[in-house]
Amino acid sequence: MGAPGAFGFVRKAYLKSDPSRTPYVIKHCHRSSIAASRYSSDPELGKVPIEIVVLDKIRKDPQRSAYVAHLVDFFADEKYFYVVMPCLGSADLFDYVEMYLGKGSHRIPEGIVRHIFKQVVEGVAYLHAKGIVHRDIKDENVIVSDNLDVTIVDFGSAAFYGPGVNFTTFCGTLDYASPEVLEGNTYRGPEQDIWALGILFHILLFSENPFRDVAEITSKELRFPYQVSEQAFELLNWMLQRDPGNRPSAEEVVGHEFFNDTVIN
Incomplete structure (x- = not known):
């Protein structure tokens, strides 16, 4: 319970x-x-x-x-x-990361990150194609099975979006809020989900959030604590663009070359 x-x-x-x-x-x-x-x-x-x-x-x-x-x-x-x-799994992504680090490793291998994150991105792309924004993408809202099958849950902040629809309030989690939302600007929805996916991607790659507070979210330069592949570096930078107009769509994320390699490690 x-x-x-x-x-x-x-x-x-x-x-x-x-x-x-x-x-x-x-x-x-x-x-x-x-x-x-x-x-x-x-x-x-x-x-x-x-x-x-x-x-x-x-x-x-x-x-x-x-x-x-x-x-x-x-x-x-x-x-x-x-x-x-x-009932879809035994742990959320927050617990999964903690359990993996508890095995003595300081990070999750990039192949496993790719396998997990691709499923999350494809789930978000599906929602956007149906005119739905989740608005609370985070590690605790992604369930992982023992076979590393992923399910996005908790649609308490979700909404329908479309042409001419703009949101004025944020219903999700502060650590995953995009700069435009924190600055009080209206937003369409998909760009907020993409920013949150970027935060989640960073956590999977480096086992930590890239920003500690609102000031860092809106102004801190993105830094990488460990070396990652060029493809991971490029995708993460793209999703965490502070200008929402410069972020990729979910479909563009799905098609990124980071996901071309199918090796899980």
């Missing part, structure tokens, strides 16, 4: 009628913690949090990405919305 937080908590569960006890995850979302702006009136689902509408759209897509969580079911009572999803 996940620790209770400001917005709810997560529990594992199974159907009593299922003799195999297939595990599921139930996210308990406090009604009182969900802002009015985070609701959507859906013709099929009714008035529900946008998170449920997003997950339902993913569920109904016959070509949905294997790297993105989807809705199994949802229900509600006076206190909570309950979001049921498959």
Whole structure:
């Protein structure tokens, strides 16, 4: 069971009628913690949090990405919305990095980083292609299986975007917030996800966040504590451009030559 937080908590569960006890995850979302702006009136689902509408759209897509969580079911009572999803792994990326370093290594081999990060990027590219921005990409929202299969979870900050749509508030995690968001500028959404992917990429490569506070996010020169391949260096610099107009799209990241090598180490 996940620790209770400001917005709810997560529990594992199974159907009593299922003799195999297939595990599921139930996210308990406090009604009182969900802002009015985070609701959507859906013709099929009714008035529900946008998170449920997003997950339902993913569920109904016959070509949905294997790297993105989807809705199994949802229900509600006076206190909570309950979001049921498959149980997909034993650890998040934060835990995975900690466990890997606990084995005595100071960094994760680049081949493993490539294998994990490619799945995350392809998941984000899928979301953007469907008009969805996650807005809280971080290590704790990426689940990793024992086989290094990856799933993006927690769509509590997700939103739909499109032409003419701009956001004015940031709903994610400060360490992954882009400079334009921290400076109070309006933003489209995809560029914020790309910046967050850049932060995540840096953590996977070097086992640390590149910036310690808001001042560093908005002004510090990007430095590399260890040598990495030229392709990794180029991709990381591209994603962490402070001008959002200079960042790649998710599709451009997927097509970057860093991912051409398939060796995992």
